[in-house]
Amino acid sequence: MSTSSATASVQALSLQRLAIHTITTKPWSLREALEHYRSQHVQGISIWVEALKSTPPSTARRWIDDAGMHVPALVRGGFFCDRSSRVRQSRIDENRKLIEIAAEVGAESLVLVVGATPGVELRRQRGWVEEGVQTILADAAQAGLKLAVEPLHPMYAADKSCINRLREARLLCDQLNHPLLGVAIDVYHTWWDPDLHREIELLGKSKRIFGFHLCDWRVPTRHLLTDRALMGDGCVHLKQIRLAVEAAGFTGWNEVEIFSEEHWATDQKSFLNKIVERYAAC
């Protein structure tokens, strides 16, 4: 075995749990993403619905299978909150459609960003979320699909998610108590939480860690939405959190999910190389 192929083999091994969200390399089509990830020995791809815009799920599935890739998650369902019950019902219908699509592309889970409506009490909105998730659980069960509730950072409490800590996501899971309902832990949203390690432990005990998302918190952060950093370029103790998640029994994918105007504007191949390098380091 030559030195370079030995290196490649070690690298492939260390990458065996790495997945990348298509949004991370937003300029690429799904087909480009599959091709480039695979060429870098990345075996997991979490698919944003936006990446399926011009590709039927069945075609996507064929490409994914041909590339020998796995799909930890379809991203993102949810958005259960609205003052109008009619709108809330339509959101539930949309989630049912997403569950079908997730099954078609062979995703292991559907990530739920639960939504928020400015000005409505957050507690009341969490009631809508509970109703919505409960309703679609039957569909998820039929499809054999996991639902992963992802708490978003409190800076998104007004209009994107009324669940802003792992604790509220865990309480929702406890309430509905279904083996296909769990939580996606994203370091970007949760790193600051004084209860982070305790919550990871509690979620681990009830086997509810369904996803683990990686990126970093840039200092200073210049934009609320699209200024996430590459692992190692921010202030988050990634390795410490990863070890905690693993100690809690999580053996699933480590999903890199970076929204960054800065990185989207660069050459995506070099960016992908950096992702792979930095992943190995954390």
Add this chain to the structure above:
Amino acid sequence: MSTSSATASVQALSLQRLAIHTITTKPWSLREALEHYRSQHVQGISIWVEALKSTPPSTARRWIDDAGMHVPALVRGGFFCDRSSRVRQSRIDENRKLIEIAAEVGAESLVLVVGATPGVELRRQRGWVEEGVQTILADAAQAGLKLAVEPLHPMYAADKSCINRLREARLLCDQLNHPLLGVAIDVYHTWWDPDLHREIELLGKSKRIFGFHLCDWRVPTRHLLTDRALMGDGCVHLKQIRLAVEAAGFTGWNEVEIFSEEHWATDQKSFLNKIVERYAAC
């Protein structure tokens, strides 16, 4: 009594607990702020250190007394966090100087934004904060000055404050247990917190609510620092929070603190009028 002076008297009454932070009308000098606030029957002014740049505290005190104004707080001390113990000591010295200045201008309290150093574990940093606050408590006691720890929103956890929930501020107060140590509750930083109402109650029970800061959370928020909204222009249930704070026994000032490039760029007299109007409504 003419109708207009009757109206003025009612208005003055309803404004009796209104204070404004000088940063809110940043384009104005301290002298201009005092003059304009007073002309609008505002009786409280919380003074940012920046507003004292070109005015000695003794002069400021004379202006304040002449205007018959009160100073709920000098803003902001704290910033106890740094890897270097030498730097941490210099921050403590700066706080001591601020305590003197607060006493000179007749402030009731010094607001402490506790600081944060990117990349250091938040829990470890809270240890530095505890040491720092404990050290300056003796100075505050000598000056008869209250210290009000202000938790900042989790979006500032990386570089501005390692205390991001009321809970951690309360635990710090419990730990140091001094009658001059309490908490400033700012709706901007805390409105999203699922434990907000419980924490207000607990802080009230131990008589540790030392300040109440008002503004609103704009949807969408366009900048992490300087896009706060005027009361009523955002999604926060201000009245509900104010009533909770009052039910918890708080009888102090309601301090309007708005950082907003948008509002700073407008005519400050009209802005002040709007502040007074909106305050009366919430």
